[in-house]
Amino acid sequence: MSSTVLEIKNLHVSIEDKEILKGVNLTVKSGEFHAIMGPNGTGKSTLASAIMGHPNYEVTEGTITLDGEDVLEMEVDERARAGLFLAMQYPSEISGVTTSDFLRSAINAKREEGDEIPLMNFIKKLDRDLEYLDIDKNMATRYLNVGFSGGEKKRNEILQLLQLHPDIAILDEIDSGLDIDALKVVSKGINQMRSENLGCLIITHYQRLLNYITPDFVHVMMQGRVVKSGGPELAKRLEAEGYEWVKEELGIEDEETTEQNA
Amino acid sequence: MYVETKLPFNQEYIQAISKDRNEPGWMATLRSKALEMANSLDMPKPDKTKITNWNFTDFQHSNKEAVKITSIDELPEELRAYFDGDASMENLYIQRNQTAAYNSLSQELQDKGVIFTDIFTAMNEHSDLVEKYYMNDAVAVDQNRLTALHGALMNGGIFVYVPRNVQIKEPLQAVFWQEDTDSALLNHVLVVAEEGSSVTYVENYISHNDTEETVANLVTEVFAHDNAQVAYGAVDNFAEGTTTYVNRRGVAKHDARIDWALGQMNDGNTVSENITYLMGENAASDAKAVSVGRGKQTQNFTSSIRQFGKATDGYILQRGVMKGSASTIFNAIGKIEHGATKANSEQESRVLMLSEKSRGDANPILLIDEDDVTAGHAASVGRVDPLQMYYLMSRGLEREEAERLVIHGFLAPVVAQLPIESVRKQLTQVIERKVY
Numbered sequence: 048m049s050s051t052v053l054e055i056k057n058l059h060v061s062i063e064d065k066e067i068l069k070g071v072n073l074t075v076k077s078g079e080f081h082a083i084m085g086p087n088g089t090g091k092s093t094l095a096s097a098i099m100g101h102p103n104y105e106v107t108e109g110t111i112t113l114d115g116e117d118v119l120e121m122e123v124d125e126r127a128r129a130g131l132f133l134a135m136q137y138p139s140e141i142s143g144v145t146t147s148d149f150l151r152s153a154i155n156a157k158r159e160e161g162d163e164i165p166l167m168n169f170i171k172k173l174d175r176d177l178e179y180l181d182i183d184k185n186m187a188t189r190y191l192n193v194g195f196s197g198g199e200k201k202r203n204e205i206l207q208l209l210q211l212h213p214d215i216a217i218l219d220e221i222d223s224g225l226d227i228d229a230l231k232v233v234s235k236g237i238n239q240m241r242s243e244n245l246g247c248l249i250i251t252h253y254q255r256l257l258n259y260i261t262p263d264f265v266h267v268m269m270q271g272r273v274v275k276s277g278g279p280e281l282a283k284r285l286e287a288e289g290y291e292w293v294k295e296e297l298g299i300e301d302e303e304t305t306e307q308n309a
Numbered sequence: 310m311y312v313e314t315k316l317p318f319n320q321e322y323i324q325a326i327s328k329d330r331n332e333p334g335w336m337a338t339l340r341s342k343a344l345e346m347a348n349s350l351d352m353p354k355p356d357k358t359k360i361t362n363w364n365f366t367d368f369q370h371s372n373k374e375a376v377k378i379t380s381i382d383e384l385p386e387e388l389r390a391y392f393d394g395d396a397s398m399e400n401l402y403i404q405r406n407q408t409a410a411y412n413s414l415s416q417e418l419q420d421k422g423v424i425f426t427d428i429f430t431a432m433n434e435h436s437d438l439v440e441k442y443y444m445n446d447a448v449a450v451d452q453n454r455l456t457a458l459h460g461a462l463m464n465g466g467i468f469v470y471v472p473r474n475v476q477i478k479e480p481l482q483a484v485f486w487q488e489d490t491d492s493a494l495l496n497h498v499l500v501v502a503e504e505g506s507s508v509t510y511v512e513n514y515i516s517h518n519d520t521e522e523t524v525a526n527l528v529t530e531v532f533a534h535d536n537a538q539v540a541y542g543a544v545d546n547f548a549e550g551t552t553t554y555v556n557r558r559g560v561a562k563h564d565a566r567i568d569w570a571l572g573q574m575n576d577g578n579t580v581s582e583n584i585t586y587l588m589g590e591n592a593a594s595d596a597k598a599v600s601v602g603r604g605k606q607t608q609n610f611t612s613s614i615r616q617f618g619k620a621t622d623g624y625i626l627q628r629g630v631m632k633g634s635a636s637t638i639f640n641a642i643g644k645i646e647h648g649a650t651k652a653n654s655e656q657e658s659r660v661l662m663l664s665e666k667s668r669g670d671a672n673p674i675l676l677i678d679e680d681d682v683t684a685g686h687a688a689s690v691g692r693v694d695p696l697q698m699y700y701l702m703s704r705g706l707e708r709e710e711a712e713r714l715v716i717h718g719f720l721a722p723v724v725a726q727l728p729i730e731s732v733r734k735q736l737t738q739v740i741e742r743k744v745y
Contacts, residue, residue, distance in 0.1 A: 099703050102695045127705035139700035143718025149701070152714065156705035190718070207704060 050077045051114055051130055051214040051246060053098075059108035060090075060097045067093040069271035070109065075215055078243040082257055082282060083250045085268035086290050091250045092136060094268070095219040099133040100126055113215070128157055130214030134204035134221050140192040146203065147173060147187040150210050157211070176209045179239070181232050197224040205236040216240070217248045222256040234259030254286030267293055274299065316347055316366055316458070323461055326372050330429045333436040339443070343450045343460030350454040353554070355580050357638045357670060358609035363552050363578055365455055368524040370462055371492035375408040384486075391484060391513050391544075391735050400425065402483040406492065407464045418477060424470035425481055428497050431468030439468060442501055447530035447558040447586075455554045459495050459526045466497035471506040471537075480509040480542075480728050487525070490518035490550070498529040502537035502565075509728045511542035513735075518550035519576075529557035533565035535589065542727045544572040544736050545579075549604065553579040563589030563618070570726035571598040572736040574743060579608040587614060587621035587652075597626045599723040599736075601743040602635030602667065612656075613642040620651040627658040628720050630744060631667035638670045643686070647678040656686040661693065661719050663712075663744070709745070716744055 053075040060068040067090045075081050083091050097104045098111060100123040111118040113129050121129060141149070150173065155163045177184055180202050192200055201221055208216055218237065222230055237247070237260055249262060257265075257279065265281040266273045267290070274297055275281070285293075293299070323344050327337040352360065381389055381398060392398070400418070402425065403411035409427035418425070424435060432439050444450050450460040467483050487494050494516075502508050514525070525547055533539045539559070547553050553575050559567040567585055585594040596612045614623030625641040643654035654677070660669035673686035693715050701711035717724075720740060727733045 100699070102699055122708070123699055123702040124705055124707050124711070127703055133703055135700065135703070139694070139697045141697055141701065141715065141718055143721030144714045149704075149714065152706055152710065153704035156707065156710070211704065 052076050053131070053215045053246060054112045055098070055109070057109035058094070058097065058106065058111065060093055061105050061107050062093070062103055066107070067271055068097065071268075071271070071273055073266065073273060075246045075248050077214065077246045079264065080241065080247045080249065080260065080262045081264045081266060082262035083248065083266050083268055083273075084252070084254070084282060084285055087252065089268045090271040091268050092219050095133055095217045095248070095250055098217060099123065099131060124156070127213075132208060132211060132213030132216045134208055134216065134218045136219040136223065138192050138200050138204060140190075142190050142193050144191050145188050146191050149191050150207065153207070153211060172210065176206055180206055180209070180236050182206060198226070198229045201225055201229070201233055205233050208240060209236055214244065215246045215248070217250070219250045220252060221249070222251055222253060230256065231259060254282045257282045269293070269299055316344070318344065318370065318462065320344060326462075326464070329372060332429070332432055333440070335436070335440050336432055339450065340461050340463075343457045346451050347454055347457035347461055350451060350457050353453040353455055353580065353582075355609040355611065355638070356640050356672070358580070358607060360580060360609075364522065365524055365526065365552060365554060366458065368493035369491050370464065371489060372407055372464055375405040375410060375488065377408070378403055378405065378410040388484065388486060388515060390731070390738070392731055400479055400481050402427070402467055404465055404467070404483070404485045406487060406489050421475045422472040423475060423477065424468060426468055428463070428466035428468050428499065431499075435468070435470070438470065438501070439499065442499055442530060442532055443497075444528070444530070447532070447560050448528050448556050455526055456528065456556060459497070459528050463495045463497045465494060466499070469498075469500040469508065469510055471502045471508045473503040474505040476506065477508045480511050482729060482732075483510070483512040485512065485514045487514070487516035487518075487547070490516070490521040491523055493524040493526065495526045496528070498527075500529070500531045500539060500541070502533045502539050504534045505536045507538040509540040509542070511727065511729050511732050513543070513732065514545045514547055516546075516548045516551055518548045520550055522550045522552070525551050525553040525555070527553070527555040529555075531557075531559035531567055533559065533561045533567050535563040535565060537562070538566045540568045540570075540728055542570045542729065542732060544727070544732060544739065545575050546739055547575040547577055549576040549606070551575065551577045553577060553581075555579070555581045557581075557583045559585040559594065561585065561587050561589065561592035561594060564591045565589060566593045568595045568726070569597060570723060570728070572724070572727065572739070573598055573600040573608075573610060574736070574739045575608070576604065576606060576743075578606055581608070581610045582613070583611070584613045584615065585623070587616045587618050587623060589618045591620050592618050593622040595624045595626070595726075597723040597726050598628075599720045600629045600637060601740055602629065602631045602637045602669075603633045603743050604635060605633065606635050608635070608637040609640070610637065611640040611642065613640075613644065614654065615644045615646065616649045616652045616654060617646045618652075619649055621649060622653045623655070625656040626722060627671070628723055629660045629669055630663060630716055630720065631660060631669045632663040632744065634664070634666040636668040639672065641671075641673045641686070642676065643674070643684060644676040645679050645682050645684070649679050650681040652679065652682045654682070654684040658688045659719070660690040661716065662690065663693070713741070713744070716740070
């Protein structure tokens with residue numbers, strides 16, 4: 048059993064000189080499932096992208112560490128090999144590269160040279176995971192994400208999660224665009240990974256996903272900050288009552304108003 | 310300014326070669342006339358590439374015999390990779406310099422009347438047949454100075470003949486190994502597929518002259534008669550010292566099909582023309598080519614499909630990767646002639662740039678003289694998509710490995726078309742070597 052801590056302190060992130068995150072603080076440890084909720088455009092996906100090192104996002108202030116190591120100093124691939132994983136909202140399409148070739152390369156990237164995964168082991172595990180996620184076996188031989196439906200792309204992200212066994216997984220709106228059956232399958236995959244060894248940050252707009260994956264902690268993001276944290280009951284109240292009460296409770300004004308005043 | 314460049318070869322020399330090879334009279338005449346034309350014709354003018362300073366005409370010309378090959382073990386490792394591990398060495402031709410060093414064709418195909426032999430033997434044994442096609446309707450001697458020079462000094466090649474209704478399932482493979490580092494190769498490939506026949510032919514050009522300068526002047530002529538199908542694969546891999554002019558042309562009759570998959574991996578300066586004439590109704594062609602440019606090399610690739618027949622279908626796909634300070638022009642030209650109603654013409658040229666100093670131009674061109682047709686084209690020149698890199702690296706792949714996947718993926722649509730597994734693998738390795 049390993050214990051990993053992802054610690055985010057006072058994180059400020061800009062995209063094209065527009066500040067999106069304005070001081071996020073958050074700690075995710077092995078075994079913990081955190082949900083980040085909030086209205087659209089409050090910086091939830093920016094947080095996910097900044098942790099992984101998306102080229103369009105610039106961290107202007109603050110720190111991200113993984114077991115004390117400076118994540119911001121790492122290249123994207125180093126972050127992955129250090130144990131981070133991001134299931135992306137919009138995965139890239141890579142023509143000419145089959146899903147299974149890519150998966151094998153990714154698995155071997157984490158292993159020492161000379162200790163590559165034996166082909167038979169890889170195929171067995173892949174077949175098992177494909178079946179578990181109710182994915183057509185042909186997907187393994189199709190080009191990575193090319194011509195995949197929205198649902199197939201999401202399942203492929205979870206397939207990679209199952210194959211790569213990260214320490215900390217970030218799921219960026221993994222539920223968006225999924226019908227209820229697909230949502231159940233995706234949730235099943237995530238729950239299968241749930242253990243003392245996995246810390247998880249689930250970014251979602253809807254409470255719906257949290258009916259299938261119960262978080263230990265729920266955080267509300269608004270205007271680039273985490274403004275409220277609580278347990279699973281917080282998600283239920285947000286679903287029932289929306290976000291207005293949080294704004295009123297904390298005295299948050301809508302951004303448009305703020306900008307007009309400025 | 311006019312600079313007179315006198316060719317270093319005269320009529321006596323030409324006639325001596327012809328006599329040496331015991332060539333038929335028509336070939337001796339063709340060589341002689343070609344040499345005259347070579348002294349007066351203009352050089353080819355590839356669009357957007359200046360080749361006036363390239364040396365295409367001053368070279369060592371050799372006609373001497375090289376040692377024959379009896380077993381695959383006698384070949385250098387680099388060449389052996391082109392064959393399957395359990396290769397029977399059947400349906401294979403290996404040319405060592407200007408010598409047919411190895412030639413085999415299965416008994417079954419021989420019995421069916423298939424010819425697969427070096428061009429000189431073919432001229433002796435099937436003189437009328439070769440004369441009918443040799444430098445007439447596909448590549449004319451008087452096309453330009455280099456085709457004329459080729460006509461005069463041709464010193465190697467192969468003749469592939471598939472009789473009526475003979476379908477050849479297994480691919481025929483030719484390896485042109487320019488072992489001498491300082492002599493020029495003027496190679497001629499002639500493929501004739503009679504009515505209703507089909508054949509897959511794959512060739513490899515290899516040389517090792519990294520520093521010695523020489524010339525390759527290559528001509529391919531492919532004829533697909535009514536209902537015939539020709540799949541033509543190639544991996545060109547001349548070393549840095551070779552300046553190459555390669556002219557591959559095909560003529561497709563009614564319901565005939567000629568598909569090209571060309572891996573153009575030369576390290577020296579190269580001008581390549583690949584032109585297919587769709588003469589008959591319903592004739593079709595896929596012309597696919599990949600290239601990797603590196604170092605300081607300059608290359609010009611023109612793929613053209615000219616459609617004369619009704620309801621013909623032409624598709625050109627070019628993919629190139631540029632690094633170092635390499636410069637490459639890709640011209641993809643679809644031409645629909647007057648009267649070719651219901652024809653369809655498509656071109657796609659894409660170039661991936663890996664360095665600041667490299668240069669790549671993708672020029673899809675459509676020329677249409679008919680109303681009732683469909684056509685489309687696409688072109689792009691760009692860098693590796695940073696979001697693709699981010700995605701791949703976010704799974705732990707190092708930058709170089711991620712880039713390698715993107716590049717192979719980018720070239721895959723052409724590489725996958727090569728008809729022999731071992732040649733496909735070899736091309737993949739050559740790409741790997743050129744890119745890294």
